[in-house]
Amino acid sequence: MSGKRRGFPLELEKVGTPASRAPSAAREPLRPQRLLHQAALDASRLATPSGLGLDSAHVRQRMIDRLRAEGLRGEAVFDAMGRVPRHHFVDTALANQAYEDTSLPIGHGQTISKPSVVARMIGLLYEGTNARRDGHLGRTLEIGTGCGYQTALLACMARHVVSIERLRPLFDKARINLAPWRLDQVRLVHGDGMLGHAPRAPYDSLIAAAGGDDLPAAWLDQLAVGGRLIAPMQSAGGGQVLVVVDRSAAGWTRSQHEGVHFVPLKSGVV
Numbered sequence: 697m698s699g700k701r702r703g704f705p706l707e708l709e710k711v712g713t714p715a716s717r718a719p720s721a722a723r724e725p726l727r728p729q730r731l732l733h734q735a736a737l738d739a740s741r742l743a744t745p746s747g748l749g750l751d752s753a754h755v756r757q758r759m760i761d762r763l764r765a766e767g768l769r770g771e772a773v774f775d776a777m778g779r780v781p782r783h784h785f786v787d788t789a790l791a792n793q794a795y796e797d798t799s800l801p802i803g804h805g806q807t808i809s810k811p812s813v814v815a816r817m818i819g820l821l822y823e824g825t826n827a828r829r830d831g832h833l834g835r836t837l838e839i840g841t842g843c844g845y846q847t848a849l850l851a852c853m854a855r856h857v858v859s860i861e862r863l864r865p866l867f868d869k870a871r872i873n874l875a876p877w878r879l880d881q882v883r884l885v886h887g888d889g890m891l892g893h894a895p896r897a898p899y900d901s902l903i904a905a906a907g908g909d910d911l912p913a914a915w916l917d918q919l920a921v922g923g924r925l926i927a928p929m930q931s932a933g934g935g936q937v938l939v940v941v942d943r944s945a946a947g948w949t950r951s952q953h954e955g956v957h958f959v960p961l962k963s964g965v966v
């Protein structure tokens with residue numbers, strides 16, 4: 697866990713523009729950044745239906761208690777889950793299911809992963825050699841930004857996060873969802889994650905939210921010595937499983953874990 701808390705103690709209702717600083721067409725020229733920021737504020741208000749009590753840290757704490765009761769472990773990820781409002785990242789109509797342990801549609805045929813799967817994967821990532829040594833995920837690469845929820849969790853636990861999304865509308869959605877927190881340590885990329893992201897390599901931690909038949913060579917190449925990669929992948933038996941790869945000075949070691957259901961990893965951008 698990096699000692700510094702970044703942004704996420706902010707309650708959503710405090711993210712609004714104070715009336716005294718409300719944009720005024722007469723006084724300020726319109727700038728694209730202003731429009732993006734305003735869209736983020738509107739999105740956060742929309743995703744916070746009054747009366748559901750979703751702003752309360754208690755709802756998130758109950759979700760974490762349930763994950764603990766299921767046997768999941770990892771204080772750093774639970775701490776991040778306590779700070780990141782998952783309902784902010786899903787459509788208004790689904791916001792009341794945001795703290796159930798379920799995957800939810802985020803549009804364009806994609807889904808936000810179940811909290812238990814997210815906790816499990818990040819928990820495994822934390823057991824990588826460099827992460828255990830440093831107490832945080834270090835330089836991190838995420839493949840499949842989706843709505844940006846997991847990106848926000850990673851931002852609480854990593855030195856720097858690069859997150860890649862191939863679908864332009866989801867890349868835009870994640871940018872808007874994450875904008876209110878102004879996370880300087882996060883870089884969102886619209887691109888093909890199968891190629892990794894060479895400019896910021898090597899990575900101490902690499903996590904994929906979409907699974908293919910094998911692990912792209914770029915991911916293995918861009919992993920730091922002491923780094924760990926976790927991804928869903930087709931197993932020889934046919935089902936999809938979680939695969940962990942550790943890189944040491946001697947090479948790469950692969951281990952296989954439980955079965956999962958992730959959306960397919962696809963090449964190219966849309």
Ligand code: SAH
Nearest residue numbers: 840842843845846861862889890906961962
């Ligand atoms: N963790 C995300 C889950 C999104 S679902 C969340 O919290 O919302 C997986 C995402 O992977 C989808 O948005 C899909 O478009 C994306 N994806 C699939 N193949 C990809 C690739 N080659 N590069 C980048 N993103 C990819």
